[in-house]
Amino acid sequence: MEQVRALFDAHVEKWLAELPVGELHAPMAYMMRLPAKRVRPILTLLSCELFGGQAKNVLDEALGVELFHNFTLMHDDIMDNSTLRRGMSTVHEKWNANTAILSGDAMLVRAYQMMGCDPGVLAIFNRSALEVCEGQQQDMDFEKRKDVSLDEYRGMIRLKTAVLLDCALRIGACKAGASPNDQDLIGTFGEQLGLAFQMRDDLLDAFGETNRTGKEQGGDLRNGKKTWLLITALQRADELNDATLRNELAKPIVERNVVPMIKALRALGVQRDAEAEAHRLETVAFNALEAINQPDQRKLPLRHLAEALRGRVS
Amino acid sequence: MEQVRALFDAHVEKWLAELPVGELHAPMAYMMRLPAKRVRPILTLLSCELFGGQAKNVLDEALGVELFHNFTLMHDDIMDNSTLRRGMSTVHEKWNANTAILSGDAMLVRAYQMMGCDPGVLAIFNRSALEVCEGQQQDMDFEKRKDVSLDEYRGMIRLKTAVLLDCALRIGACKAGASPNDQDLIGTFGEQLGLAFQMRDDLLDAFGETNRTGKEQGGDLRNGKKTWLLITALQRADELNDATLRNELAKPIVERNVVPMIKALRALGVQRDAEAEAHRLETVAFNALEAINQPDQRKLPLRHLAEALRGRVS
Numbered sequence: 254m255e256q257v258r259a260l261f262d263a264h265v266e267k268w269l270a271e272l273p274v275g276e277l278h279a280p281m282a283y284m285m286r287l288p289a290k291r292v293r294p295i296l297t298l299l300s301c302e303l304f305g306g307q308a309k310n311v312l313d314e315a316l317g318v319e320l321f322h323n324f325t326l327m328h329d330d331i332m333d334n335s336t337l338r339r340g341m342s343t344v345h346e347k348w349n350a351n352t353a354i355l356s357g358d359a360m361l362v363r364a365y366q367m368m369g370c371d372p373g374v375l376a377i378f379n380r381s382a383l384e385v386c387e388g389q390q391q392d393m394d395f396e397k398r399k400d401v402s403l404d405e406y407r408g409m410i411r412l413k414t415a416v417l418l419d420c421a422l423r424i425g426a427c428k429a430g431a432s433p434n435d436q437d438l439i440g441t442f443g444e445q446l447g448l449a450f451q452m453r454d455d456l457l458d459a460f461g462e463t464n465r466t467g468k469e470q471g472g473d474l475r476n477g478k479k480t481w482l483l484i485t486a487l488q489r490a491d492e493l494n495d496a497t498l499r500n501e502l503a504k505p506i507v508e509r510n511v512v513p514m515i516k517a518l519r520a521l522g523v524q525r526d527a528e529a530e531a532h533r534l535e536t537v538a539f540n541a542l543e544a545i546n547q548p549d550q551r552k553l554p555l556r557h558l559a560e561a562l563r564g565r566v567s
Numbered sequence: 568m569e570q571v572r573a574l575f576d577a578h579v580e581k582w583l584a585e586l587p588v589g590e591l592h593a594p595m596a597y598m599m600r601l602p603a604k605r606v607r608p609i610l611t612l613l614s615c616e617l618f619g620g621q622a623k624n625v626l627d628e629a630l631g632v633e634l635f636h637n638f639t640l641m642h643d644d645i646m647d648n649s650t651l652r653r654g655m656s657t658v659h660e661k662w663n664a665n666t667a668i669l670s671g672d673a674m675l676v677r678a679y680q681m682m683g684c685d686p687g688v689l690a691i692f693n694r695s696a697l698e699v700c701e702g703q704q705q706d707m708d709f710e711k712r713k714d715v716s717l718d719e720y721r722g723m724i725r726l727k728t729a730v731l732l733d734c735a736l737r738i739g740a741c742k743a744g745a746s747p748n749d750q751d752l753i754g755t756f757g758e759q760l761g762l763a764f765q766m767r768d769d770l771l772d773a774f775g776e777t778n779r780t781g782k783e784q785g786g787d788l789r790n791g792k793k794t795w796l797l798i799t800a801l802q803r804a805d806e807l808n809d810a811t812l813r814n815e816l817a818k819p820i821v822e823r824n825v826v827p828m829i830k831a832l833r834a835l836g837v838q839r840d841a842e843a844e845a846h847r848l849e850t851v852a853f854n855a856l857e858a859i860n861q862p863d864q865r866k867l868p869l870r871h872l873a874e875a876l877r878g879r880v881s
Binding site (some may be wrong): 395 | 591618680685693701707
């Protein structure tokens with residue numbers, strides 16, 4: 254995996270070195286230079302190798318996936334009014350909103366540039382790109398709504414987060430000539446991993462340590478973000494006539510105290526159940542990986558990556 | 568040409584009918600339903616026919632070009648703070664900026680979806696899409712600068728406007744199997760026509776009739792927009808120590824009087840020379856069309872379209 258990561262990093266460096274100067278491209282370079290785990294492009298490379306392809310033959314597509322991911326971050330940060338991204342200023346903060354809009358647009362074009370003209374790859378990417386936009390739209394819609402069901406939340410997360418892991422893996426498989434059935438299996442691995450990934454993210458937000466995550470503990474709770482955790486907790490609390498959470502949420506955001514909210518989540522068993530649910534999703538992911546008819550040895554890097562994501566603390 | 572227009576309109580209607588509901592797609596439908604000349608997609612269809620192809624075989628690509636054009640309008644309107652587009656509310660006014668950003672993103676993805684996976688078409692479209700972003704960036708950069716040369720202005724207009732006409736024609740030619748040389752010639756026709764188109768646009772802004780253009784006469788002048796007209800006029804006025812324009816531009820925007828500014832443009836011979844320059848560009852365009860080795864009969868629709876653009880009053 255370190256080899257694949259080094260291969261990808263070198264490819265990014267080469268791409269960055271050839272980027273034109275000017276305000277259209279500087280924000281792209283800035284985003285691509287922020288410290289990042291590069292999960293998605295590594296999935297593309299590993300998936301290609303799983304099906305007998307060579308990682309070096311899908312470096313462009315892997316970069317395209319990472320550019321697309323960063324384009325969505327650049328635009329989402331404008332929409333969400335975020336000031337920090339990976340501990341650094343967001344593009345619209347460092348430059349301005351117009352630059353972030355336009356540079357993001359150009360970044361999406363550059364992502365397509367990297368995708369080449371393989372009909373299979375383009376079909377996967379086109380479908381996924383649209384679904385990711387649909388997910389962000391749902392996320393914004395949900396903010397305005399009081400009632401969001403667990404199913405709706407899962408559907409939104411699938412689109413906003415899981416689809417791109419699915420896409421990254423499918424593209425690698427497609428380029429290696431994997432059968433449609435194998436593409437579906439590796440896609441399922443990515444999708445379920447993505448759902449678990451988001452669950453772990455929500456858990457870290459509520460129960461992670463600030464000095465490791467770099468984020469305020471309970472930030473999502475304070476903002477009343479309707480995650481799996483909060484939706485489930487509110488359901489259970491209502492059944493028990495426990496008003497702790499609703500009382501805090503009734504206050505203006507700045508006056509909310511996250512400490513009793515986090516405590517309530519634990520007391521209601523939501524932390525435990527969310528961890529169990531993340532584990533269940535990871536199991537579905539691993540089962541899909543197992544079902545692929547390839548030597549076990551070849552599956553190891555993807556399994557290791559999935560295990561690293563499961564155990565992450567930031 | 569009416570036939571081709573009807574063919575394209577029917578294709579747009581079909582596309583609109585199949586569009587999912589919801590806030591991601593509604594703004595796309597809204598933009599695509601605004602009254603429009605459809606110059607770019609018609610160019611794609613006519614260019615395909617010029618080289619012996621069938622218009623019905625490039626309807627998707629023509630729609631892709633029009634979707635791309637409307638995506639740029641949607642995002643440019645946010646960046647330029649425009650409230651009106653073709654006499655109707657802009658998307659960020661009717662909905663909000665976030666919806667305009669996200670729906671525009673999805674519209675760009677849908678444009679790519681229409682482009683298919685022909686390597687020639689994708690190479691043209693990828694290059695052009697990036698250049699159009701570069702043009703918008705330059706346009707924004709120039710607003711902050713006091714000194715913009717005629718060459719810089721022309722370069723910006725080429726990227727922001729002319730490149731997409733070039734692209735629309737090239738894609739039609741490419742799909743019809745035109746030679747690289749013929750693709751260059753039809754591209755030049757589009758590029759020069761685009762430069763002339765912008766010149767006519769600037770002339771209409773300054774000298775057109777509000778009841779025909781639907782815009783305030785001299786709006787660009789009031790805003791001090793550095794067009795060919797204003798750059799040339801300021802150069803000449805400075806040589807003649809005529810301070811009319813500079814005096815108006817020194818005032819706050821709301822206090823500027825466009826009547827003496829328009830008068831100054833006429834007195835300095837800028838209107839006449841701009842018309843001559845537009846005519847010169849159109850001649851270069853027509854010469855490129857002439858140089859294409861195809862029966863004259865096949866060139867007629869493109870020539871008529873170009874002549875209609877030359878004589879337009881709105």
